[in-house]
Amino acid sequence: MKVNEVPQDPKDFKEGDKIKKLVYAVDKDGNYTGVNSAGWEVENAATKQAWDVADEELEETAQQVRAGRLSPIAWYMKKNLMDTALLAKYVGKWAWQVKRHFKPQVFNKLPPAMLEKYAAVFNITVDELKAMAKG
Amino acid sequence: MSKIEFTHHQHAHCESGVTSNLLRHEGIDIREPLVFGIGAGLFFGHIPFLKISGTPGTTFRTWPGAIFKRVAQRLDIKMHTERFSTPAKAMLALDKALDAGRPCGMLSSVFYLPYLPEAFRFHFNAHNLVVYGKENGLYNVSDPVMEDVTTIAPDDLAKARFAKGAPEPKGFMYYVTAVPKTINFDKAIQKGIKQTCFFMLSPPIPWFGNKAIFLLAKRIKDYPKKLTPRKASLYLGNIIRMQEEIGTGGAGFRYLYAAFLQEAAQKLKRDDLQGFSQELTQVGDDWRNFAYHAARLMKARQSDIVSYDELSDMLRICGEKEKAIFTRLDKLKWQ
Numbered sequence: 001m002k003v004n005e006v007p008q009d010p011k012d013f014k015e016g017d018k019i020k021k022l023v024y025a026v027d028k029d030g031n032y033t034g035v036n037s038a039g040w041e042v043e044n045a046a047t048k049q050a051w052d053v054a055d056e057e058l059e060e061t062a063q064q065v066r067a068g069r070l071s072p073i074a075w076y077m078k079k080n081l082m083d084t085a086l087l088a089k090y091v092g093k094w095a096w097q098v099k100r101h102f103k104p105q106v107f108n109k110l111p112p113a114m115l116e117k118y119a120a121v122f123n124i125t126v127d128e129l130k131a132m133a134k135g
Numbered sequence: 136m137s138k139i140e141f142t143h144h145q146h147a148h149c150e151s152g153v154t155s156n157l158l159r160h161e162g163i164d165i166r167e168p169l170v171f172g173i174g175a176g177l178f179f180g181h182i183p184f185l186k187i188s189g190t191p192g193t194t195f196r197t198w199p200g201a202i203f204k205r206v207a208q209r210l211d212i213k214m215h216t217e218r219f220s221t222p223a224k225a226m227l228a229l230d231k232a233l234d235a236g237r238p239c240g241m242l243s244s245v246f247y248l249p250y251l252p253e254a255f256r257f258h259f260n261a262h263n264l265v266v267y268g269k270e271n272g273l274y275n276v277s278d279p280v281m282e283d284v285t286t287i288a289p290d291d292l293a294k295a296r297f298a299k300g301a302p303e304p305k306g307f308m309y310y311v312t313a314v315p316k317t318i319n320f321d322k323a324i325q326k327g328i329k330q331t332c333f334f335m336l337s338p339p340i341p342w343f344g345n346k347a348i349f350l351l352a353k354r355i356k357d358y359p360k361k362l363t364p365r366k367a368s369l370y371l372g373n374i375i376r377m378q379e380e381i382g383t384g385g386a387g388f389r390y391l392y393a394a395f396l397q398e399a400a401q402k403l404k405r406d407d408l409q410g411f412s413q414e415l416t417q418v419g420d421d422w423r424n425f426a427y428h429a430a431r432l433m434k435a436r437q438s439d440i441v442s443y444d445e446l447s448d449m450l451r452i453c454g455e456k457e458k459a460i461f462t463r464l465d466k467l468k469w470q
Contacts, residue, residue: 001385001420016254020282021382022147024168024390026416032168032394034147036282042430046375047254049433053369081246081258083188089299 071107072132138268147384152279172395174202195387199261209323225306244298332465348454386419
């Protein structure tokens, strides 16, 4: 890749345009040099796709929570781009226990200390965690 | 506590970038390509059965931590490395090292670094950065992927250093304790090149090294038969991201390695290495072309522009060219 071929396609989603990353290209004398790039449509599309999948899953989970089929924990987990295994590690439980907490009736009976743990991991308050179930 | 005089340079890749910035702070003239080459950073791996958020794992670089470790060994630089059992101990050790005037490299999760754009913040736990001071309750950060220095709150940094998942950084921190009076780059460069050739050519299993490029090419050919269009599209997207998005400097580290070969040619006064650099640059362009067509397929979710067969062929040709390059590079005679 030559210096003048370094793509400058802005990554115009989720603050992606805040960084102009460094790529390596060859100048007119054949010497390698670092060049800043705003992005490349090819990689932008791939990144966008990964986010679209995450956003879709988040929206599906939101609908399930509103319909009373899942607890807010499931939504906040997706919101934080986690899966059950990772969330289980963060709250110090087994994955099957976290999955149980996805059931609204189990969630409603969770002890305050457990709710505190989840809220801390999601960086929210217990009230915010609970509010989602009503909203 | 105050700030250490530290010069930040932006780099393509976090680990080789941090290593370069830390060594330059010690007065060693070593830029990212040289770090990457001496540390034998270039690699390829495709492990179909290792699924990372549902897509097969693909990598263009060696495992995290290896570059830094090899560079220190090969240049005879003494480093202190440490992991911690609790965030409190890790942060205390950091403060002490800063008080002693030592900029500290450390592992972190990009998900918990608020200064990075949201678009980049996935749960990737092997991101390297340098902390070089503490002012007004905030840590001064030199993150090699950023154009400029930044700051982070202690709570955020502690979270990033103790992220869970795989791998767990466990507060991993490192700093330089001693550098030799003179540095022998020649031997280190030779060792780095030898090792890269070894890792590219020698693994007897299909998932690692040059062989894995052919494995991936074969798999891609089968995508339309074995996967739903959505899955196939996601798989391609993941390959593109690993190749282009994740701080590779372009073409899955191929340009960065070509830059290393060029610098090695100048340092060792060997024109043949410059030839290798040019060849690898061309393969890099082929990789970019592959990514370009992969993205069109990914977006179209159909095979009207260039089919999966053609895409697979493009990749196979990259593999063949690289096999030829590394086979010849491996046979170079050193004095």
